[in-house]
Amino acid sequence: MSSAASLTTANRRPIPLQVRDDLIFERIEYLGISYWVVKDPVGLKYFRLQPEQYHTLQLLNGDRHLEELRDALHDELPTVRLQLSDIQHLITDLHQKGLVFSNRIGQGASLAKLNFEEKKKKLFNTMRSLLYVRLPGWDPEAVLARLYPLVRWIYHPTTVTLTLLFVISSWVLLAVQFDTFTAQMPEFQQFFSWPNLLYLWITLGTCKVIHEFGHGLSCKHFGGECHAMGVMLLVFSPCLYCDVSDSWMLKSKWQRIAIGAAGMYIEVVISAIAIYIWWNTQSGLIHHLCLNIFFVTTITTVIWNANPLMRFDGYYMMSDFLEIPNLRPKADRLLRDWFGWYCLGIEAKPDPFMPESGRAGFVMFAIAAGLYRWFILAAIMVFLYTVLKPYGLQSIGIALAVVSIVTILFNLVLNIYKQVTAPRIEPLSRPKIAISLGLLVTVIACTMAVPLPLHIEAMFLVEPHDVRHVYTPVPGRLENRPVQPGDQVTFGDTLATLANPALALEKAPP
16 A cells, blocks of 8 residues: 555655756647757757657756646547556656756756767767768858858749750760760879879868858758768868758648758759860869869769668758658668567567658668778779778778778677667577578578689799700800791701801901
């Protein structure tokens, strides 16, 4: 009786949490279902809340207890039945997101701990990928506010139409003159030699700065804000990044897609200008720089920005088009659940935030993204090795490859370890584990059995087999050579006739 009474008392104890007054809410539909996007203007964080999360947050006033909160939620959402434990989980999640506050003593320490854990996680993620390093930035809102009135005209429909026609005309010119273009492309080592590599770095950095300002100005055009811009090292090349997360507050998915495509749009225009300048100039620095600009804007757009398998512009555009927020995390989560069930026998816990239909598509997307990540990593390593090899620095490329591969494998093993050691009631499936280990050993054995080519560079001398060298004991001038290379000879045949006037004079009779 005492435990039941204490439990009842706890359920009726006021929850000392209140919704923050400075939060900004926007109701947005995804696939016909309304969600609430909340903006934290202090931490510049954005969260998408389910209806039960949103109403729970709004009902927290510091006085209601759990039972009152449950009854109020039933009135707001008659079709959703939440238990007291479910409401406790919702409140804990809202507190971890920093959307509520409390006037009680000791809250500052918990918030400071959460902030420290978040910074440590960011630092760990930065150190985990040496090929993609994102450095702290600054607030560009004031700069964008001054620039936007000067470039507002580029967003006019007439300007956009004429620009697209200009870009298409440059592609037609490139297709017509493709043979001439490819003939002027330098060899790999010449193109990526140090003098031109410096031009490539400068070109890449300049184009990416314009690219990111395109994102920021487009976000400003559609009514959003941009409060984070900074330097990023992409494969050791300086670039710029621009955080336009405020676009999540826009109701129109087409506006969000336009903001995501703005950087690539700017780069395509730069590429078109470079094509026309390249065609109308002779060999020289300008002609060569235009070739670099075309290469940088085209390759980076196709491989990085436009590809939905990488978490860049193309990924966010596809996510907005499909109206599936957090597409990659959901796909990775479903892939882990799939692996846990089919390989370990771990049954996934029901999650209301995960999709109920189309799960196979999410899993296939996660697998494709993982394979493409390995492909990009291999391409980057081969590129660095090839570029550094003429300078005897190929060991740097090998070291980076080893570190990157070990890091990816370590994270993979760590995730599996967490999945296996997570507390659960049901045991692991030994038959599934045995079959999975057997398949893994078979794949490794088959991979190790595949012969791989090994190329070694060394000086060598080619000589005919069973060769016989013929020498003359005295010097002379060749006068006649009756035998030509490749002729058959026998013992006693004359191979060549030499003349030595000094020797002939010496042997002449007195």
